[in-house]
Amino acid sequence: MKHILSLDTRDMAKSVENGGCGECQTSCQSACKTSCGIANQPCEKAENN
Amino acid sequence: MIHQYKLGGYNIVVDVYSGSVHAVDELAYDAIALIDAGHPRAEAEDLLAKKYAGHPEVSAADISDCFDDIDELTAAGKLFAPDAYEDKAFEFKKRSTVVKALCLHVAHTCNLNCHYCFAAQGKFHGESGLMSFETGKRALDFLVEHSGSRHNLEVDFFGGEPLMNFEVCKQLVAYARSIEKQAGKNFRFTLTTNGIGITDEVIEWANRECYNVVLSLDGRKEVNDRFRKDLAGNGSYDRIVPKFQKLVKARGDKNYYMRGTFTHYNTDFTNDLFHMADDLGFTELSMEPVVSAAGSPEALTEADLPVLFDQYELLAKDMLRREKAGKPITFYHYMIDLAHGPCIYKRISGCGSGTEYMAVTPWGDLYPCHQFVGDPDYKLGNVWDGVTNTALRDEFKLCNVYARPDCADCWARLYCAGGCAANALHATGDIHGVYEYGCKLFRKRIECALMLKVAEAMDPELAGASLSAEASAGGQACSEDCTGCE
Secondary structure, three states, X not given: OOOEEEEOOOOHHHHHXXXXXXXXXXXXXXXXXXXXXXXXXXXXXXOOO | OEEEEEEOOEEEEEEOOOOEEEEEOHHHHHHHHHHHXXXXXXXXXXXHHHXXXXXXXXXXXXXXXXXXXXXXXXXXXXXXOOOOOHHHHHHHHHOOOOOOEEEEEEEEOOOEOOOOOOOOOOOOOOOOEEOOHHHHHHHHHHHHHOOOOOOEEEEEEEEOOHHHHHHHHHHHHHHHHHHHHHHOOEEEEEEEEOOOOOOHHHHHHHHHHEEEEEEXXXXXXXXXXXXXXXXXXXXXXXXXXXXXXXXXXXXXXXXXXXXEEEOHHHOOOHHHHHHHHHHOXXXXXXXXXXXXXXXXXXXXXXXXXXXXXXXXXXXXXXXXXXXXXXXXXXXXXXXXXXXXXXXXXXXXXXXXXXXXXXXXXXXXXXXXXXXXXXXXXXXXXXXXXXXXXXXHHHHHHOOXXXXXXXXXXXXXXXXXXXXXXXXXXXXXXXXXXXXXXXXXXXXXXXXXXXXXXXXXXXXXXXXXXXXXXXXXXXXXXXXXXXXXXX
16 A cells, blocks of 8 residues: 555454453553553453454 | 544554554545545545645545555455444343452551542541451452453552551462462462562562562652652652662563652653653653542643643653663553454453452452442442442443443543543542543543554664554654654
């Protein structure tokens, strides 16, 4: 593509099928304790893509 | 739904429901905006041709190519992807309920008296007290019993100040290690401490047993000591910094965060982060906006917002400078793993408070999370009888991003999963509300975090960054008028 660069991102639609194992860290356990952000929680499944 | 913005010299398009992030040139930026506004392709091409009529470098073929790119990405589900997840959010209620994380309030007392503390000097507006080993042991057993097939179990030693009950912390870790193999579990402990009680023994123990340590420091001495005082009113900086440095130095490459709070008094909080990085040698940093009653002198105000936005942008640009110089720092809220990050279930359901995650008081009572402790309306049960207020638990089970009407039009909804239920309650009186001030800060942080990823993909000086890209071309590394890195 000449005009658009797409970053390598996880396929959200595909994760409907292969996600949801629940092994990932609970958001608030890491550092914030007073807000919620889940984007910085790594997936625990190595085969997630 | 898409979100378009310009930051750091980049044109960025976020496709909300596919999770895709695109860096685009000016032409594509304008073209995508026209399609998003509802113009059919032919009409949008005409409008774009008129806009760029005075630009000989933009040909009709360029414009056509641009829309071909957009069509291709749309067909691939990476642009203007539909929302296909709402049903999934509520299917979650049918899933088995497991508990996988506990915040253990081992000490409802503290050796500091920080005025802004949401835990009210560690007592959470109640009695002071220490958790007994028997209560903590029962909490760990409760966790194992209710964790189903989950392998990784998280336990946070919290307070108050947990090191005021260090012996019980040690005993609980020893107990957990004695049962985890047979139970098929892996306990991950976190210690959140103000540093006063750190000793060589604590350092050896925390660095051996704790998956993560969160070390509370607000930054510059005068900033830290404004609030983080002992019971006699003396600042804590001089006592805690050397201990934190010793702990971190001995920790090797294991996880830690320096965790600060900024208030109305230090809206220039990047200076506190840079102090921790440049003067104290810490690289893993977190800085949170104060959670404080509106009208209190330390509370952040609407007038502070533009200043805070500038601070977040300044931080992001400075982090790029540091990365190029080979001395990167980590800012917790800018950590974002686009390729291997959370699945859609996590993005919908959020932190898991009240369901997967609960707080345990020194007396064994269960609450949805540490920020609800002390509010009798939010008591879920206790570690002996389990969750007895099942109606409350079910309310939290359904408290996902789709249950919050205010989130419906927000482009960042799958990055925060609807935000913090406690903050929503305190701001609106309803866990299904939103803490709009926090949302504004959150959206700015995500814009910055995504800009960093775009920069890593596009800036040749950042070659070797973890991102890969599907194609090349597009916008420029820096606009001529950008002075962020100077």
